[in-house]
Amino acid sequence: MTRTAVLICPGRGTYNKTELGYLNRYHADKAELLTGFDQLRGLAGQDSVTEIDSAAKFSMAKYSRGDVASPLIYASAVADAQSLADDIEVVAVTGNSMGWYIALAVAGALSLNDGFHVVNTMGTLMQQHLIGGQLVYPIVDENWLPQPQMKNELLALIARINRENGRTLLLSIDLGGMLVLAGNEAGLQGFEQSVPVLQERFPMRLPNHAAFHTHLQNPVAELGRQLLPESMFGQPNVALIDGRGHTWWPGACNTQALWDYTLGQQVVQPYNFTLAVRAAAQEFAPDLFIVTGPGTTLGGAVAQSLVLGGWQNMVSKNDFKSGQAEKPMLISMGDPEQRNWVTS
Missing domain, CATH: 3.30.70.250 (Malonyl-CoA ACP transacylase, ACP-binding)
Structure with missing residues (x-):
């Protein structure tokens, strides 16, 4: 029996000390995928993703940097999305902040390597300028x-x-x-x-x-538009829900508008993740909301967004915990036990 799911991709701040080694721990079988990402990092003169992930020691000063955190989170999330069990049908994809870039790749609007290029480029630009x-x-x-x-x-x-x-x-x-x-x-x-x-x-x-999602990022947005052409963007294979709660439907996307939003409004105006989750629930009514790794911190925000939207008549944390205990609706792939519920 098929389980329908909205897939939710995390943003910055989700690869922390406990996530060190995430790729090696869960995705040693995805050498071809990770090699492609490592080659892109090499062309940019940067340490490979697998090298950073397999380091012996975690340093917050290093791993919170945009040019380190962003590619690690992207690689982890994309690999997780490829690990879902065969009985799960992803009906829509959304993400938080940087997770929007990951969602574009997971949904097929960007190739996996182009998605990595977008994330790595924007993460590096953010770190180089570090405005606000x-x-x-x-x-x-x-x-x-x-x-x-x-x-x-x-x-x-x-x-x-x-x-x-x-x-x-x-x-x-x-x-x-x-x-x-x-x-x-x-x-x-x-x-x-x-x-x-x-x-x-x-x-x-x-x-x-x-100062993500504010006008202070106008210089970064402009550089991103210069470095990342519209030709990278295509039609998604599944519905995409952006930071306004707007749905981009497969076969009906204006790809120029998608590029323009991604490297324009999405960078310099507020991102409403709460509304994105609510829109996903109301529009697609999935069996599951699956948050890819790394980390589990975004799960709380998803649960709170569902409660604030009154999903399945929930109005409090206690309601959510009762419903989750009876029939799990929210799965964090960064949680080893929950991961087993949705992977092959």
Whole structure:
């Protein structure tokens, strides 16, 4: 019996210390795929993906860099997508932030090598320029109940700080129960000084992250458009859901518009991951939501997005946990046990 699934691809921040060796651990059988990626890295004068993955020691300073994290996450996610069991039918693909580039390749709108080239190029450009930074802050309580007044107050605070002389602060990603904010140092500090510390760790800075999905990335977007031609983009094989909740349908895509969105609006305007997950649920009603590796951190944002959208009448964390225990709906391939539920 076929299981339908929406495949969700992760973005930056998902390859951490526990993920070191992910490719060797799960994908030693995919030498041809990884060799192609390694050759592309070699042409760019960069260490190979398999070499970075097989290092003896993890360093956050190194592995959080865009030119290191991005290709590792791409290779891990694409290889995971190729490992799904035969009874799983992927009906749509989406992703968070950089995960949009991975989704394009998984869905067939980019070849796997072209997708790697896009990810490696954009990750390298981001690192070379490293304009601004990011932080995260929660907008739900510990049972994932929405706090609309709190969210509205935070958005008003962000707008107020952004109007102050010398400060830039903007919404970067609507990420389930979190807001990811981006801006310059003065803007980020202004927010940190204006909000209470929650759960003893928020607001939390994201190391080696630039001000993604804001106008501060205009120079990077322009360079990306110069280096990555429209001719790389083709029709997807399955539906793609972008950071606006918009669906790109197979056989009906304007590939010029897809290129333009990917290296334009997607880079310099806010990314609404919450809406993308909600749109996937409502449009495709899959049996499963499968988050590829590496890591498992995106699973929480997917679950929160489903709860916030009222999927299957869920309104809280407890509802989700009860439903997940009765009949798992969310699978993180970075979790060894859950991985076995969806791989051959």
